[in-house]
Amino acid sequence: MGVTAISVWNNCLAFIQDNIQPQAFKTWFEPIKPVKLADNALSIQVPSKFFYEWLEEHYVKLLKVALTKELGENAKLVYVIKMENTYGNREPFTEQIPSSNRGGVSSQEMDVPIKSKNPELKNPFVIPGIRNIKIESQLNPNYNFDNFLEGDSNRLARSAGMAVANKPGGTSFNPLLIFGGVGLGKTHLAHAIGVEIKDKYPERTVLYISAEKFTQQYIESVKKNTRNDFIHFYQLIDVLIIDDVQFLSGKSGTQDVFFHIFNHLHQNGKQVILTSDKAPVDMQDIEQRLLSRFKWGLSAELQNPDYETRISILRNKLYRDGVEMPDDIVEYVAKHIKTNIRELEGAIISLIAQSSFNKKEVTLELAQQVVEKFVKNTKREVSIDYIQKVVSDYFEMDVATLQSKTRKRHIVQARQLAMFFAKKFTKASLASIGSQIGKRDHATVLHACKTVDNLAETDKQFRKYIEDLTKKFS
Numbered sequence: 001m002g003v004t005a006i007s008v009w010n011n012c013l014a015f016i017q018d019n020i021q022p023q024a025f026k027t028w029f030e031p032i033k034p035v036k037l038a039d040n041a042l043s044i045q046v047p048s049k050f051f052y053e054w055l056e057e058h059y060v061k062l063l064k065v066a067l068t069k070e071l072g073e074n075a076k077l078v079y080v081i082k083m084e085n086t087y088g089n090r091e092p093f094t095e096q097i098p099s100s101n102r103g104g105v106s107s108q109e110m111d112v113p114i115k116s117k118n119p120e121l122k123n124p125f126v127i128p129g130i131r132n133i134k135i136e137s138q139l140n141p142n143y144n145f146d147n148f149l150e151g152d153s154n155r156l157a158r159s160a161g162m163a164v165a166n167k168p169g170g171t172s173f174n175p176l177l178i179f180g181g182v183g184l185g186k187t188h189l190a191h192a193i194g195v196e197i198k199d200k201y202p203e204r205t206v207l208y209i210s211a212e213k214f215t216q217q218y219i220e221s222v223k224k225n226t227r228n229d230f231i232h233f234y235q236l237i238d239v240l241i242i243d244d245v246q247f248l249s250g251k252s253g254t255q256d257v258f259f260h261i262f263n264h265l266h267q268n269g270k271q272v273i274l275t276s277d278k279a280p281v282d283m284q285d286i287e288q289r290l291l292s293r294f295k296w297g298l299s300a301e302l303q304n305p306d307y308e309t310r311i312s313i314l315r316n317k318l319y320r321d322g323v324e325m326p327d328d329i330v331e332y333v334a335k336h337i338k339t340n341i342r343e344l345e346g347a348i349i350s351l352i353a354q355s356s357f358n359k360k361e362v363t364l365e366l367a368q369q370v371v372e373k374f375v376k377n378t379k380r381e382v383s384i385d386y387i388q389k390v391v392s393d394y395f396e397m398d399v400a401t402l403q404s405k406t407r408k409r410h411i412v413q414a415r416q417l418a419m420f421f422a423k424k425f426t427k428a429s430l431a432s433i434g435s436q437i438g439k440r441d442h443a444t445v446l447h448a449c450k451t452v453d454n455l456a457e458t459d460k461q462f463r464k465y466i467e468d469l470t471k472k473f474s
């Protein structure tokens with residue numbers, strides 16, 4: 001018996017196995033089946049086009065050496081892609097992978113038959129290193145580092161992101177997990193890293209995807225029996241960005257497949273960037289083995305922006321839109337919207353719109369109305385202590401004075417106002433308010449509330465106090 005496809009391939013495998021990592025051998029060479037040997041051309045069957053791409057990109061030299069050893073200088077390799085369906089049906093990937101006639105790939109380069117039942121690929125040694133597949137990054141160029149303003153609240157996450165962008169896969173921040181509450185910039189920062197990497201390393205394959213979409217694609221692939229293709233596709237990525245991984249909670253199938261993809265990428269020095277609304281310790285219904293992977297790299301929090309950062313975000317937005325707005329309006333908005341940058345931007349956009357559509361000067365009053373709409377749902381409960389503090393500050397006295405037994409008129413008024421606001425802004429009972437504001441009884445609090453109501457109607461100065469203080473609590 002002479003040489004067969006199997007014997008040739010087995011010899012190649014033995015050589016290849018000695019020259020690469022066991023994991024890579026298992027992933028990329030074990031699934032290959034030798035199918036034909038004709039003259040000096042060996043045909044091997046690979047599970048997918050991605051698989052072929054991968055071999056082409058990473059192992060073409062190795063394959064060539066192995067095969068030349070076996071079949072001599074004129075050795076040829078032919079790939080056969082095993083598949084049940086035609087390529088046109090491969091839903092999960094159609095978005096990222098332009099077909100041969102899109103994305104600037106000429107048909108000459110794209111020598112992979114698209115719809116034949118048993119597509120054979122031309123000899124890769126004749127067309128060395130072809131790369132037909134262009135994965136679109138799905139990045140939003142408007143989310144970049146330039147317009148991701150730095151502040152105390154995001155400094156760690158931002159600089160870790162920069163470090164990763166400078167050396168994707170080459171820092172200990174792998175994976176980089178960015179976590180924080182709604183509207184604090186997770187998605188923006190994740191894109192910024194991707195955009196920067198694409199800028200610095202155009203040849204790297206970057207992919208941004210939400211965990212939700214990732215899950216949908218995975219489910220589709222299971223339905224269509226293309227789970228392997230799904231995995232291979234993701235294993236091709238150099239920089240994988242998955243947004244809102246908390247979405248994977250409770251989805252064990254997706255977690256499982258992500259686990260394998262993650263391990264593969266990580267082992268091969270590829271960068272993984274994740275975002276989540278929670279720190280790993282607080283994530284629910286995410287498998288332990290996955291959580292422990294998340295902790296391998298760096299978890300960086302995006303915190304609520306401080307006042308200065310909020311001001312600079314607003315100013316920057318106005319500047320980019322070419323809009324001028326009085327300082328006191330900007331300050332008002334920054335002072336009142338504290339925990340969500342999306343709302344902060346929303347409020348200023350709404351103000352810009354109102355002023356330009358209605359040709360109206362932006363007044364503090366308009367700003368108040370707009371801000372109220374944005375913070376209504378997120379209004380926090382103020383405490384009685386906080387109210388006493390604010391009222392005391394406003395009248396330039398200390399809390400002990402406000403609570404004291406004195407009958408001096410301005411102190412009595414301050415105390416009554418504190419009681420009035422406690423009634424208005426907290427759920428505390430009259431008795432409880434009384435006991436916390438200088439140990440008075442509930443009748444005193446009731447009397448205070450009535451007095452404030454009366455004075456509000458009759459005394460202009462007093463009404464001003466109420467208005468000023470109300471602003472501080474809203």
Ligand code: ADP
Nearest residue numbers: 147148149182183184185186187188313341342
């Ligand atoms: P998350 O994904 O955390 O919910 P996003 O990334 O969608 O938040 O951010 C919400 C909005 O706030 C976006 O418009 C984003 O551009 C903006 N934003 C967040 N952080 C910053 C920042 N540091 N500088 C400028 N804009 C920011």
Ligand code: MG
Nearest residue numbers: 186187188243
């Ligand atoms: Mg987001």
